[in-house]
Amino acid sequence: MPSPSPVHVRFAASPSGYLHAGNARQAVINTLFARAHHGRLTLRIDDADTERTRTAFEVAIEQDLAWLGIAWEDKINQSARRARYADAAEALKKSGRLYPCFESEEELAAKRALRARRNLPPLYDRAMLSLTPAQRAAAEANGKTPYWRFRLSDGAITWTDLILGPRDIRLDTVSDPVLIRADGMPLGIFASIVDDLDTAITHIIRGEDQIAATAAQIEVWRALAPKKPLPEFGHLPLIAELAGTKSTKRGGSVSLRTLRRDGIEPTALAAYLARLGTRRDPEPLTLAELAANFSLDAFARGTPRFDAKQLLALNRRVLHSQPYDSVADRLPEGATEQFWCAIRANIDLLSEARHWWAIINGPIDPPEIPEAQMILQTALQTLPDATPDAPWDETTWKSWITAIAAQTHTSGKALQMPLRLALTGETHGPELAALLPLMKRDLVINRLERAL
Template sequence: MTVTVRFAPSPTGRIHIGNARTALFNWLFALNNKGRFIQRFDDTDISRSTQEFADSILYDLHWLGIFPDVTEYQSRRVEIYDAAVERLKAARVLYACYETPEELDLRRKVRRTRGLPPVYGREALTLTPEQVAEYQSDGRKPHWRFLLPNFTSDPLQPERTEIHWNDLVRGEETVDLASLSDPVLLREDGTYLYTLPSVVDDIEMGVTHVIRGDDHVTNTGVQIALFQALEAVPPVFGHHNLLTTASGEGLSKRTGALSIESLREDGIEPMAVASLAVLVGTSENVATMPDLAELAGHFDPAATSKSAAKFDPDELFVLNRALIHHMPFSEARDRLIVLGVSGDKAEPFWLAVRGNLDRLADAVQWWRILGDGPQEPPELSGEDRDFLREAFDLLPEEPWNGTVWKDWTGKIREATGRKGKALFMPLRLALTGQPSGPELADLLPLLGREGTLARRP
């Protein structure tokens, strides 16, 4: 049996780091088990789903390093769902309901006042042919509910019926079907809600493991019952904890909070996103991983906490800096070329500045300083200006080697008596215009003698 997983978002917005967590959990699980990854778009909500959002989700996944084995769209598979509906009707476990939303809301309120759970009371099962005909003559169209198997003989007398499964993340889980309403599978307009297409696709596509957020735990009880009604073996389920903002708020595609697109545009590296998205809220220490293969070695679904995990963007920037500071030139080269950093000096330049960058794009500022000098003339005291003029007179002749900075500052110290900050800060300001930055010992050979003299005050 080939392990087969799926990531099945609705293409109704741009995915955020919480969605990426689910995608990565599935991808890494497939990677560790030499399995298949299906990208499935649950786009049955035609009014809100767009191809633009589907394309953006695929782009974000590719950016993270996730490349699906196949991509499917539920909107193109309606005939398969229609056939499943006919099977459920023939089995008498799908029944027509004619209540309006207002009537259903009133019934829920009445049940609450009576101390009963606000679940659907299956009143539609008691309708007479005459009542159905009257509804139809009034122009009402039915929605269709799945009859949960939570009764012995009389569906109007539900009884505790437990659905059990061994959750890949949470361990033993139980859902009581008697505590739930029969789910609506088909709307009045003939379009499908999430539940039926999801189950039918999992059956048809051979999905062996469903890994998703723990907001679906209750849904799983219903879906297992639906798998069984369609005479299929349910997959293994796993429900990971959800990510929230640092203040505890949930993430949403609609608001765009912490979207993958916004993080990418902010210069965050994909492995910084992936490392934090996967490891936060687990027993593993959160640290940057160089690639998804390495991250897979630290991934264990069972190591995930049952409590929600708070996502702190500040931690993301810490991970991002760690990645940049250790990024080899071979990995950065093509992106640096796009930014205008190229030529013989590009590699030694990158190795000199990477330890001072928050984002790869920040290298451009130092490239400009290297080529054009400080953007603004440094503010120097008269004493420091005199010191620098004397210091530049002591600049060694070429050819230069790796010790030129040490040789030069040694001569300056001997000639002027300055040392420490009093010696180094004026030199740094004259050469870069910045009070801090890369090691001048690394920058000086890149400037060359002529470039260095050009910065003499």
């Protein structure tokens, strides 16, 4: 018995806009599936329709995938394969499976409307199958150019979906699909199968919105290459914010560009998308760590919901463990490792580092705290000097707060909150023991005086 082919998956993206969370989730899952099975990932750029696609978006797609940590072994562009699609179409024409059609959009709409009035499903009636050679010649003589439909067979298409389980689609409930437009442009349903055949794709993992096309694609595959084994299919339920809507790749809050600009870390986003829709809680893991125990069996059949709060919580966990070297080039100019270690446990987004950099360097407008005058006056009187014997460092806060507590007979929140407000203008934030050494002593004095 021959050994199974090595796993080979693909991520297909149309460069008609930016990637959104739904696209990225498919890319992440295909990547993890390939790594878990020591397989390959192909990046496919669906740019056959050059009027709808832009090179700039193709570049952006590659940048976004690289930002997520996704690498691909090879890449194909559909725009470079038009001749191959034409050859495949000719083969289907010769076998009688691809037939010409001349109806206009208005005529097709009228047919659908008539079927709707009769309470019939909007299926194509295959009227063009009975077209005689003379009728076709007459249509072409009148300036009409045919588009081409694929003649589906009778019966049903069945497969066991890797995520959704057994599927059974009766072909008499599906219209013969259009594969080639009148201008010769191959539609995605056709180009995709030709690409998958030529690149020996073994598993197709994509969104549930593509499941309706799967039966027709299986039929086309068998017509083109009856002896080649079919790939296995897995259809992911769509993310709730995308399901049932017309969200585009420019889709606002779910755009990768927006998430990146807002300060979401790539490790957090990839880890969140990898577990979204599974029974496993998201964890701040790398792609390599996620691939170690990745399985499509973990995905549920229900619609997952993109939870921004959960993503933010995961982002916080990622930042808390980030070493200085990994963020240094994105911190404010002059920010040190000491600064990063002081603030990283108290930020949700890296962009918040600029706020704390401004706080330790001033100026800020601390509130007046008249009810805490005794504490603030004592703080001014007991503020240590920076001397060789008592340096201004991480030990300063403990000795200072101890002296203030002893003289004012206060402790806990009643003692620390006025000092936090006076020094930072905030009610919450990084430990003052870590922030104080980052502030100049004159700045501390100024803020205490202004808060009195």
